[in-house]
Amino acid sequence: MPAGSSAKRERQYEHIKESQEKRGASEGRAEEIAARTVNKERARSGESKEAGKTSTQDKKSAYSRGGERSHKGAQGPTxxxxxxxxxxxxxxxxxxxxxxxxxKALGR
Incomplete structure (x- = not known):
């Protein structure tokens, strides 16, 4: 966690990390997911000095988006x-x- 994080964000980080580990993610991967999630939430709520465009302008959270932006690579949408x-x-x-x-029916 970044220095100066609130107690709430520390708890959020630990909760996400533990949840990911229970799902079978390695410790390193769980830490990465937790840090990215918490940092995005910090950016959305104005708690960070810098924030990416998608962090601050998304109308929906990553969870509610449900993978909308995933699978846009070589395979395309599911x-x-x-x-x-x-x-x-x-x-x-x-x-x-x-x-x-x-x-084809959708004209893609």
């Missing part, structure tokens, strides 16, 4: 993400479509 988008656009036959078929 089949479930494509299905949800197709559902919003009322594309017929979406439940029996493959990932590639969903992608």
């Amino acid at each position: 089949k479930d993400q494509l299905y949800e988008e197709a559902k919003k656009k009322n594309i017929d036959g979406r439940s029996s479509m493959t990932k590639d078929e969903l992608r």
Whole structure:
């Protein structure tokens, strides 16, 4: 934790770290996740001197975003993400479509 962190942030860090370790993350990975999460929350609440654009301008927390920005690399969005988008656009036959078929139906 950064020097000068509040007791609340220290507790938050420990809680996240322990939770990650219970889920099977290594100690180093658990510490990294906890530190990143706490630092982002500090930035969002104005407790840090510097903050990244996404930390301060996100409307939703990472938890509520639910992986919206994940899987944008070589593989693209997941089949479930494509299905949800197709559902919003009322594309017929979406439940029996493959990932590639969903992608084509959505014009991707």
